[in-house]
Amino acid sequence: MIMGEQKPLEVILGMLAPYDKIVLAGCHGCVTVCRAGGAKEVEILASSLRLAREAEGRPLEIKEVTLERQCDPEYLEPMRPYLEDYQAVLSIACGAGIQFVAEKYTSTVVLPGLDTTFIGVTEKQGLWVERCQACGDCVLHLTGGICPVARCSKSLFNGPCGGTTTDGRCEVDKEIPCGWMMIIERLRSLNQLENYRKNLPMKSWKTSRDGGPRRIAREDLME
């Protein structure tokens, strides 16, 4: 799922300085699961912002709303009736959601309350870690189900480099396990080390974001 992290409160307060009536919009999608932009976070952020602004003597009126998803047009519609009563929307969905709000409501100021960080998994309660960089050309069948693009700090296709520490960590950060060490261990346990023996050729990054904004068009699903 897509992970996000709330921007620091002081940064959000700075963005909101010109306004005194806003909509704070959360999302029931990915950012609810990673506890950054769901209904509960809307409630906490709204309280924090109101308190801060009251203490400054400039109260902020906030309409709290959490949409089913901000990345689908039909779920954005419920905001339409009341939106013109407010000066801005502070969205704590992912970057896609925030942009879609801006796109659908062209005359409304839309502000990001969240930094979208990565596509990842919940390793355990409270710990989310990146797994995929959406490069658009999956090679997991060759690398034991562990991605060299996302898991190696240099995205090497023929690793590991010389920077693996004695305990199998990446020299960049001891919190990062060496992706290639994991790939090799996994290939060995699957009896697939011959996959490693072959050099992987230069990757085409055209399917990654280097080819510009990407799209998937499914004729069979379009109306």
Added chain:
Amino acid sequence: MKTASRLERVFDEGHFAVTTECGPPRGSDPEVIRKKGELLRGSVDAINVTDNQTSVVRMASIASCAILKEMGLEPIVQMVTRDRNRISLQSDILGAAGLGLNAILCLSGDHQTFGDDPDAKNVFDIDSIQLIELVKMMRDEGKFPSGKEIQGPPNLFIGAACNPFAEPFEIRPIRLAKKVDAGVQFIQTQCIYNLDRFEKFMDEVRKLGLHEQVKILAGVTPLKSAGMAKFMKKNVAGMDIPDDVIQRMADTPKEEQAAKGIEICVESIERLRKVEGVAGAHIMAIEWEKMVPVIAEKAGLLPRPDISVPSD
């Protein structure tokens, strides 16, 4: 096809080769690199020039190499994939050859986190093994990866690095085999302090027959002090400095530690020279270039063979 590389000639004539490296200046003064070159003249067969090592910004490797070349020295251009995409790499490969450089060392490069600009966007469009393949394709097939023909292919002797001491240890000979498959012709290893472990690595290398397909130069770095040894062991990933080496340094009075470091380095070269499959020594005296002739002399590596390289 043979290149005009002096290093390649040295190997071909059966000599034990000696290379070294020097870091370009943190500024634009060419005198810095000329001084280093002068110190090294006559003591080595070729001089690597690092490419923004540890992601610390320095004068371009290609430019520094051109300055050494002008002095009649034999530089090896180091090229990392960290900062260049394949377009830029191809262009720089042509540029290096165009300046009369004869050898290239293909590297991925230290991660930018360690250097001046941790906020930089890294590139890593391709990796070091793919860079070897790229140079080889351009040289031997006379073609760009796009399939277009090269007018005047770059005739470069192709090298790469190898760290026998980084985990996972048992995969390192296999990774070397991957580089050999890619077309590498010479290898310079990470600094060797743990000779027992290096000899075990070479056992595996010989089992795979790699020593017959690639010239391996054993990397050595003289320790300046016990403090430096401890620092490197602790802070440099894949740097294996055994306790007895550190102890030997620590047991020496401070003012004599530098000399002890040289002594250990010379001993290492003498032992490494006897290891089957080691074809040369790569002496990396980090910001201590003046010691390279001393080490070469003491290790009995002088004089260097007089190779007349055809002028290009």
Added chain:
Amino acid sequence: MILKAFEKGADGVMVVGCLEGDCHYLSGNLRARARVGRVADVLDTIGMGGERVAMYNLSAGEGNKFALFATEMVDKIRSLGPSPVNVARKSRKQAPAQEEK
């Protein structure tokens, strides 16, 4: 919600949980402590002061201790004075003419 209490005009909030290691909901009291910590961070960031919220642990039979903790908390909040939010609200009420809009 602790922040709601501050919005409603509390100058301080005392959260009381059961003894650590003795929670009916296993780790509920530990999580509560962590949340109190987050609220304190928010209060610090917005200039209200993180010391206005505190977590205490008690068992059901410790009435005296509860009284002691409560007095301690009340004394602390008294010494801090009314929260900046309450101060701002009061001054707005006293000078309604100056209020914008």
